[in-house]
Amino acid sequence: MAAEGLRLTPFRGLRYAPDRVGSLAAVTSPPYDVVVRPDGLHHLETANPYNIVRLILPHGPNGSPAAHHTQAARTLNEWRESGVLRRDARPALYVYEQRTRSVLQRGLVGALQLPRSEGVVLPHEEVIDEVVADRAALMEAIAANPEPLLLSYRGAAETTGAAAVIERAVHGTPLLATTTEDGTEHRLWAVTDPAELAEAAGDLAHRTALIADGHHRWATYLRLRDAHAPAGAGERSPWESGLVLLVDTDRYPLQVQAIHRVLPRLPLQRALDLAAPHFRVRALHVPLPQAAHALRETPGNAYLLTEDGETFHLLDAPEPGLLARTVRTDRPEAWRSLDATVLHSTLLDSVWHVQDVSGTIEYLHNTSAAIAKAASWGGTAVLMRPVAESTVRELAEQGVTMPRKSTSFGPKPATGLVLRTLDGTGAGEPSSS
Template sequence: MPSMANPELPIPDGLVLRPFRGVRFAVDDLAGVTSPPYDLIDEAGVRKLLDTHPNNVVRLILPGTDQQRYAEARETLHQWLSSGVLTADETPAVYVYEQSGPGVLQRGIIGDVGLAGPELHIVLPHENVMPGPVADRLALMSTTEANLEPIFLLYDGAGGATTRLVDQIAASRPPLVEAKTEDGVRHRLWAVTDTGELTSIDTDLRPRQALIADGHHRYATYLALQRQHRAATTGATTAAAEPEPWDFGLALLVDSSAYPPDLKAIHRVIPELPLEEALAKAKGSWRVREHADLPEGLAALEETTGPAYLLSSGGLTHLLSDPDPDQLEYAMPSEHSARWRALNTSILAEFLLPKVWGMRDDEQSVRIVHHDPEAAVRLARASGGTAVLLRPLAVDEVLAVAAQGERVPRKSTSFGPKPRTGLVLRLLTPTWTPPTNDPPYEKPDS
């Protein structure tokens, strides 16, 4: 059935996870060529990964800083395919993926997820995106003609056929590949090619709904890439309904009822806001309490109910809590639900940053630090600014907001454990040959 919003885009009839010909590294040190997701790697991390292995996947996902970086990534990808550093599996498959280690066990399945806009309520975003990262990922994907790392999706599998099969495979079959990364996590991968098993997975998943846990910018890029290619190649509406490579995107799908996610906080650093100025401006609308050091301040933050933030630039920390209710009510947009307006990231984006401190929560003014409060404080100290430390959101808060069709502010959540980049890649040219001119897209195996 054609889309009312765009009749030239095909619409999946449910949650679709299609087999694909995975592209994998054929090297002895598999752990050495993998990396965290691109948005968790800073410049020092890039150098460390490149020192670990000359073929580390970071050369593809973060290929440099100049305008030629996307072409460099494409050339590197083609070189690795031509030389055998990367090889494509012969048979299309979905891949069971397990991460295990101290306090970690997550199993899921990697495949081609059918793309669906949020209005279809098949793949639900919960977080806003920024145009800069989408433009960057779109340039990279369209130039390399590849999905280089999977997004992370959660669904309520309720112990269904897919979850049972995933657990059975992980418990009883030898893995296709296995690698242990320096964080102590073991990564294992199995290819599922049996027609009966693939049919069982497809039947189980179709009526379900998935939440984007990690990869909002990449999913937005998938949709942009789909629109871009459809605009360039489609003629009649009937032809447009035929699925093409860009109607899918690489994704890891995890049953959150079997493997509940770990939701961590994402902290902010404001380089141009000295701590003294931040505190002086906050005292007109927030209760401010001083704590001796970071551990004491974090403990106080954890124990506080309601909106609260811990400010620091090293040394003493300062807890903001109990905002003035009238000022808060006036600042929060009325078109959003009460649940959305109560989120700490919403209050940060709509009240604390613009109304109290006179700035926007954008990429230019605010730096992002995942998980690590000490790293955020170090960055604040080095930049002469202020670290704003947050409590993580609750999973049920995020699910409830997404189910209502709302989006939490950017960088509100960090679900884990995130899939490791480099274990399996996806080409948008499923039958790859060394390029002479740009090869046409070929219809993938179904």
């Protein structure tokens, strides 16, 4: 265990005023990288003029990314000045609950001090520099963390420390309660009592965490911390912390889902023709649920390809010699055998010759959305299987990163319930520990 642990500090959250926006559900959004563009973006923008997507995904028919970031900053300032967004009076850690018929998740939202030691917060996926640069430019422009990333830690199902603070908080009156259109109930409580904050801090100081969702946001936090390093010794910068949701997965296990690929420039028949000499290819004339079941039950590396959701093709049993030539040998076997590793190293790079750059690969969390995109573009949807959380943690603890977009942990926190400003007051306060 690392000598340095997690330091989650309270902050004065910036939240929507219900009397100004009407429905809290109508101003929330999924995380920026889950919004399906442009359809999902348009849906959210028209749901409410104050929807948070106008801050996390600013855009327009004209203008550079910098202009869009300036637009987001102007929007945030207008909402704050008009009282649409109001800052809480006292620094708090926020207990956040998500509930569906089958899932209950609770965790703590706070400003996590970005550790200098390795092994305190474990990444497990690679990131794209251009995405990090864009996120950094946006956060710098708006001087805020608009959405928390999701971190998981192992609390051994204990009912003391942070877990006890959470369970006591949920018996009180929540700051807000809303149900989003997907049927998920969201509730938020503020923990402001110094003794409660100290109890949570003392427990988390001995913990480490895995980045479950938000690798690009994490890399953004680190970049902004270094860019805004204090000039003098002993000075503190609000950029030394970042907004996170911390969940004890021993008490509230996360769900792990796959992230699918859509190749808009690769027609399905060409993908099959190129793969056939190296993989077993089988046509499945069955509906999606049966095709997905066949994918799950296939041993070894396997992928489900479709162009329209009517006919599916199962690719499996890759040629061992091809794997030996294309997959790196300086990584653990658990990494070498990942579906994502073989997809990117073997299929994309060596068989299909598709570069992983903007415009050639789209990453979608929703299966139906991936199929619809492939159909509209005349391309190929590559449907994936989820990776076991134990495998993710095993590799992360070895310092081995997986190919990007290998996993999708959830449920993901809704964006828009609480924001953290970085313009000074309220960005993150030391707790009383």
